[in-house]
Amino acid sequence: MKNSKKIKWFLGTLLMIAFLIPSPTVVFAGAAPGIIDGADEAGVRGWAWNSLDPSACEEVKVTITSQTTGTVVGELTSSASKYRKDLADQGTGTGNYGFEISVPWSSYGDGSYLVEAYAGGQKLSGSRVYGVGSFASASGIRSLGIFKTTAYCPCRSCSGRWGGRTSTGTVATAGHTISVDPRVIPYGSRLMIGGVIYTAEDCGGGVKGNHIDIFFNTHGETRAYGTRDMEVFLVP
Numbered sequence: 273m274k275n276s277k278k279i280k281w282f283l284g285t286l287l288m289i290a291f292l293i294p295s296p297t298v299v300f301a302g303a304a305p306g307i308i309d310g311a312d313e314a315g316v317r318g319w320a321w322n323s324l325d326p327s328a329c330e331e332v333k334v335t336i337t338s339q340t341t342g343t344v345v346g347e348l349t350s351s352a353s354k355y356r357k358d359l360a361d362q363g364t365g366t367g368n369y370g371f372e373i374s375v376p377w378s379s380y381g382d383g384s385y386l387v388e389a390y391a392g393g394q395k396l397s398g399s400r401v402y403g404v405g406s407f408a409s410a411s412g413i414r415s416l417g418i419f420k421t422t423a424y425c426p427c428r429s430c431s432g433r434w435g436g437r438t439s440t441g442t443v444a445t446a447g448h449t450i451s452v453d454p455r456v457i458p459y460g461s462r463l464m465i466g467g468v469i470y471t472a473e474d475c476g477g478g479v480k481g482n483h484i485d486i487f488f489n490t491h492g493e494t495r496a497y498g499t500r501d502m503e504v505f506l507v508p
């Protein structure tokens with residue numbers, strides 16, 4: 273008797289969940305519009321489609337942002353209509369969704385550039401960084417996605433009795449030290465955030481999951497920084 277009541281309650285809950293889920297599912301159905309497969313000296317490659325209208329041809333916009341100045345130096349568009357056997361084979365619509373856009377890297381000058389792409393107003397996955405000239409070694413950097421970032425300093429309200437010492441025994445240094453959740457970002461990892469390469473060498477009680485706390489020298493700087501959602505890149 274008790275059990276059957278429980279089962280009824282359970283089924284009722286399932287039914288409720290089933291009713292609650294459909295609307296977000298419809299929204300998310302179009303939320304994986306494609307991916308950037310590669311960015312190199314030849315340009316940017318990938319694919320994009322509208323899963324709600326597989327016969328449509330998406331317009332892809334690639335943006336190239338200087339990691340040094342934060343400014344967009346290039347916006348390039350192309351239609352995603354090249355046949356890709358791999359997509360057709362895996363059952364992604366007709367497979368006619370590939371794009372290849374050549375990028376005039378040398379006109380942008382030496383630097384590291386964030387490569388992002390959009391289709392149907394949504395961002396494609398696989399953003400990456402491409403280095404030109406003396407920054408060529410920056411290539412191979414991989415996006416870990418968007419993290420919540422905050423700031424801290426050696427003051428008592430930020431660091432308590434730790435001051436400028438990190439949990440790994442180093443002296444915290446501005447422009448270098450970040451505090452991470454070591455279960456998400458192992459100590460010693462080098463991450464690029466906003467064009468600066470930091471090293472994960474500290475942790476904090478409030479730093480959990482996809483959250484990174486960036487070390488600054490003064491509390492004024494931490495206040496100015498506030499909270500920002502930033503794309504985080506793993507530097508090999």
Ligand SMILES: [Zn+2]
Nearest residue numbers: 425427430491
């Ligand atoms: Zn502080």
